[in-house]
Amino acid sequence: MHKALDQFTRKFEPELIDEINQLGQLKKYKTGKVLIDFGSYVKNIPLVLSGAIKVVREDAEGRELFLYFLGGGDTCAMSLTCCINQKKSEIKAVVEEDAGVMMIPLHYMDGWMKYSSWRQFVFSSYNQRFEEMLNAVDSLAFMKLDERLMNYLLDCKQSSGDFSIHKTHQQIAQDLNTSRVVVSRLLKKLVEEERIELHRNRIEIL
Known part of the structure; x- marks a missing residue:
């Protein structure tokens, strides 16, 4: 240190x-x-x-x-x-x-x-x-929730210096003041757009 x-x-x-x-x-x-x-x-x-x-x-x-x-x-x-x-x-x-x-x-x-x-x-x-x-x-x-979610993931990447985000859907939902179900749905949309990959207990930014 x-x-x-x-x-x-x-x-x-x-x-x-x-x-x-x-x-x-x-x-x-x-x-x-x-x-x-x-x-x-x-x-x-x-x-x-x-x-x-x-x-x-x-x-x-x-x-x-x-x-x-x-x-x-x-x-x-x-x-x-x-x-x-x-x-x-x-x-x-x-x-x-x-x-x-x-x-x-x-x-x-x-x-x-x-x-x-x-x-x-x-x-x-x-x-x-x-x-x-x-x-x-x-x-x-001004932003739709899917844009807020992507910006949030990019903030996480920048703060950690790692393209892998180790967060649960519930943790993300709490930070964005929304529900886990909504976050899960939007993450799947980002996967379809080839902006992220979903893995067990982590999200990979492409």
């Missing part, structure tokens, strides 16, 4: 790298671990070194909707917002694939804004997450 940290911090000033090494906590999390939950106060900012983390939103009826993935080199702009405003989290961050994360206590955030590389990193993270959230809104408003 230290190698991943070195790659992550290469963009930062040496003084900031020293502070991250001294003040942050290196953590390893298994798939399924909830790092940030709905309604909780965020006390640490996650800097993702390896693996993948899924960020979801919850509607008024308690249904979850997939927003975006965080991979190596990313942080969660929404958790930054919650920290800065000292408000309860409106998202849930769940480890999608075993992840290495550097947890940074909230009270160091303001002081690090003196570093130009940190300011650029934070603003870039806000911009990237904002674009991904706009894409999520656009997909809900």
